[in-house]
Amino acid sequence: MYANFDLLVPDELDQALTMIGGAKTAEDCAPLGGGTNLVVDMRASGKAPAALVSVARLPGLRGITIAEGTVTLGAATTVSDLLRDPRMLEVGAAMVDGSRVFAGQMVRNTATVAGNICCGSPAADLVPPLLALGASVTLRSAGGERTVPLDEYFTGYKTSVRRPDELLTSISWPVPAENSASRFYKLGRRKGDAITMVGVSVLVGMKDGVCSEVRIALGAVGPCVFRAKTAETVLKGKAPSPELVEQAARKAMEEAAPIDDVRATGAYRKQQVQVLVRRLLNQTIESLS
Amino acid sequence: MNKMDSAVPGEQNVSYRQIGKPRTRIDSPGKVFGKTPYAGDYVMPNMLHAKVLRSKLPSARMTRLDVSKARDLPGVACVLTYKDLKIGTVATDIPAQTGFRRRDTDQQILVDEIVRYQGEPIALVAAESVEIAEHALSLIEVELEPVPGVYDVFEAQKPDAPKVFGDDNIVASYKVRKGDVEAGFAAAETIVENTFRTQYIEHAFLEPEVGLGWEDEQGVINIRTSTQAVETFRYIADAIGIPHSKVRIRGALVGGGFGGKCDVTVELYIALLTLKTGRPVRLGYTREDSFYGHGKRHPFIISHKTGFAKDGRITASKIDITSESGPYAFMSPYVLMYATEAGPGPYLVDNVHIDSRSVATNNMYTSAFRGFGATQACIAYEQQMDEAAKVLGMDPIELRRINLLKTGDAIATGFEVQSAVWTEECMDRAWAALGEKPKDEGAIRYGHGIAAYQQGYGRMIWLHDTAEGWVGVEMDGTVVVRSGMTDIGAGQTSSLAQIAGELLGVDMMDITVYNSDSSTTPLAGTSSATRGLYMSGNAVRNAATAVRNRLAARAAQHFGVADSDIDFADSRVFVASDREKSLPFKELIATCASEGIHRSELAIFRAPFGDWIDPETGQGQVHPDYTYGAHAVQVAVDTETGEVTILKSVGAHDVGQCVNIAAVEGQIEGGVAQGHGYALSEELIYKDGCLVTPSLSEYLCPTSMDSPRIECIILESRSGLGPFGAKGIGEPGHTPAASAVANAVADAIGARVHDFPLTPEKIARAVSATRDNG
């Protein structure tokens, strides 16, 4: 149950990057956000990385900036921070949906958005909204910095392109265009502190009567959160209609590849992808007309 | 809010000054200010830390057990296996007050050869630290050879099934034969048949099992633990082979139990390790240990066949009940008895035929859980009533009204309940509190559900239940109460203070209650079976009354009036007919002390004693008395996703006499939240005997975000057998809650999910099945 580790709490980013710079694997050294995933995993497995590097005291890493058409979240920004910022409704409504149904108050106060991405869980609730919003993440190491579209970040179940010596320092997405709307819905076995059975997020932008932008992201129905791109193309560039929405919902269902587990069967999850994609597309499209 | 009509007049010369008043519980300040320790907070210098090695397989033969490497590990003080045990077995029976102990149902303490369930303890380790103890567990070499087990109650009853218990896997079986069911069915206009299933669930009490043991200067093994039953000291003494007087158990004032802390768990391991090492030993379960380490709620499969006359009257009720016991008996026979007794519910049925049995399997063993089988019975009979109403085209409330037992009617076992039966009034009040059902919108449908119930309180009368209590007055006029009654959250101690305070005219906050000590507080029995207030409250009432009578006699002499004209209030004694004549209570006490008048009393309370019900007919008396009430629920169901939101949840109960409103509401609210989880989300899933929901991440109790405000409607018939006419409410608040949720969901979706829990997936499937059927 108990595993020993060193807790490092740097107060300069460079220091932090040096500390994780030597890490070859996540067992050597891992970044620590709120610890709401990491510490739980450590307790369950009885194993811990040799050292944890906390992002809590790194200057400038906590906060939300909106500038030059881009929304940027620092890596230490918590889920509660998102809920406290009234601008989020304007620039990322799906993130607000996701934050409201995220865990419970205590966990929201400490869980970071970066941690939600980096834990790599297919059921991570902020990842579908971020994918729908078209977010990218910035990865930084002692050697330099790169920006990766979130859509290309995950490579499989709990795997990603992030190297162990890299810290995710920020997350950003373009401020959504004028006539667009985004939503997220979490289907859980209960309302608080639930692991998602199916998570769906959509963003629809309308221009001249057609869907100029469509992104549909699915959680907990595959090895990682992913975009249902075939479903997106059904609507993209077209004038929305109930038939097209239905067709997109069906395509999304076909793209989902859920497993059976203690929470639900794969068959139910698949069916719910269709229900929820249909529902969220209808809601977003209705809100725009 | 409280109905104060009384069916039986209250005590003479007692005008309630504290009883039933909205007073803060005496245990609240300690909890609010963090002064009340958890059982896990107790530590001692030089103490060892213990761990338990458990079987990973549910059914196996142990072919090798080598603990030498663990014993050799530096820092390990002791490793115990079956070879080190003097006795080897421990009782699984109720620690009752008579010394009687059920035969042939003991459990092996540590596996000697055969493993019967996943998690069965194999070895105990005590070491200088938890880390060393854990390391030692990993050094123990165990070889387990799987043997075919049985994991289904119907498979287990087949002749060629592996034998887990006795020669037929039947742990207990009962029958009820009342009237003539065949004639009843012949007279019926409509017959309704349904089968309902309930699942394994976990108590999920706040503090997992934990205790600290040490040997004192008299050679007594002391154990401080969070328990509902200090009386288990006898079973522990028997199991470790020392006299009963050499084991002392003390409880904590917090931690929660819900039935899950009635059986012997960590206490026994602590006792063994303390005895062996001579050092203090602490054993604390993690939440995951707790999932494997104590008995669960019984899954039940209950089939109802009910005949109804044209007007809706029940003409016959035939019920078949199967519960799953797991490999050891524990409370299974008694739980089955409760379910059997409660089988047809709070309805007047002349023709009853019930067959019931509890079946052993290699799934986790089952034992006490709030409601004790009466809850599962309610889940079946109340869903059956709603299904019947649907078939009959009747309003579910009216169908119940026609059939409800009234005061003085005979229940299924033929016993005529003497106290008030106010089910109908409770049902009407709870239902009315729901108000209008909101209009359906899109995929969201609203539903209302009701459930009425009957729950016995006190022990089954053939267990000859007794409780003792001591009350004494100090020289300054403050009062001390001593009661062995445990109190790990429900507020028993506070109610005892309120009772003694009422009778002696001393404010409850000036009363100190010592409780939950098997050696120095008079034994009052366990806090289970909704007997806490009933039994310990009556014992303390008897003691306080005796003291009061002696003090009153002396005061009467002083004032020159009759004893009956003396009253006590606000720490004064006075003449009731002439209140100017009064004395400070402590002056009366000083007089009594100097004259050698006894200022304390040790009293006993005996519940009604009786014989077993007739084994052939199931007729006779089972419980001293019963609590009645009803619960109503409003839900919103998303018919596409199957998600349920509980919007309103209202419990209405006749508690006889409310002693402490905060405590009564606490019992109802807690029981209801537990009922919500039971209906919707909680389930321990065993796959071939192995738990696949082993932590609170897979096992889903409702959170605060899932819980609506719970409304309590408290009625007072003052007709119960408890102090001042109280009935029990510890279990009853819980009993109907899950059934009401199920009925509300069925009302919303127009279809019934017969198997608990009602998960979104099952609900969505039931909705699409009704659509497919047109």
Ligand SMILES: Cc1cc2nc3c(=O)[nH]c(=O)nc-3n(C[C@H](O)[C@H](O)[C@H](O)COP(=O)(O)OP(=O)(O)OC[C@H]3O[C@@H](n4cnc5c(N)ncnc54)[C@H](O)[C@@H]3O)c2cc1C
């Ligand atoms: C009771 C409970 C309820 C929960 N409910 C939900 C829920 O509803 N929805 C949901 O999605 N999740 C939920 N979670 C999971 C968890 O809270 C979230 O995934 C959370 O966002 C993790 O963030 P954190 O800051 O706590 O991450 P940590 O636990 O600190 O870290 C998680 C992983 O990310 C890595 N990491 C953290 N920060 C960085 C960084 N800046 N750069 C690189 N790697 C990093 C860590 O090394 C670790 O591998 C719940 C957890 C609990 C305990």
